[in-house]
Amino acid sequence: AQKVTQAQTEISVVEKEDVTLDCVYETRDTTYYLFWYKQPPSGELVFLIRRNSFDEQNEISGRYSWNFQKSTSSFNFTITASQVVDSAVYFCALSEAGSGNTPLVFGKGTRLSVIA
C-alpha cells in the first residue's frame, strides 16, 4: 500500500531563514511519481514539482530546492531565504504508474508560517 508521511505538522520561521519540509513515502512499485503542492488560504492546490522514480537528480528552482533519495524513501523540500508569501500548507504526494492517471496519495501536510 502507498503511504506518505509528513512528520512536521507545523513549522514557524522568521523571514529570511531557510526551512526544510520532510517527506517520507512507502510504495511497492518501482515506477512512481512524487509531487509537492502548496495550498494557500484560498484553498487551491498549486503544483510545485514532479519527480519520477528514475530521476534522483536534485532540483533547484529559484529559492526552492528538492532532495530526492530513494535509499531513504525521502523527497524533502527546502525553501531558502523564506518570505512571508511562502506561508501556506505544503503537501507531498505519491502516485504509482499504471494505466491512465493513478490517484495521488497525499501526506497530511505541513503548515509553514513565515513571520516578518
Add this chain to the structure above:
Amino acid sequence: DAGVTQSPTHLIKTRGQQVTLRCSPKSGHDTVSWYQQALGQGPQFIFQYYEEEERQRGNFPDRFSGHQFPNYSSELNVNALLLGDSALYLCASSLFSRLGEKLFFGSGTQLSVL
C-alpha cells in the same frame, strides 16, 4: 485559458440532505478527479471520471456518486449527508493518457453539514 472552476464555493446543508457539486476542467483536459479534504488533513481521493465513466474509486461509500458530461465537466453527488461529510471538496483535471501527469486543482467547495 481558464483553469479548473468549481461551484458553489460554499454550501451549508443539514444531515440527511443531498448535495451536488460541480466542476469544469481546465481547457484541453479530459479527466476529472474528486478529492475530499477534511480539516487539518491531506486530500483523499474519491473517484475519477474519464470518457463519462468512473475509472477509479477510493474508499468512499456508495452515497458518493458522480457523473461526467460530454464536455468533460463533472458533478459530485452526496446523498444522506452525515456530519462527517463536512469538508473541502476539490476537483482536479488532467489528461488521462499521460502517466504521472500533474493535476490542476480548483479552489474547492467548502461543504458544512449541520
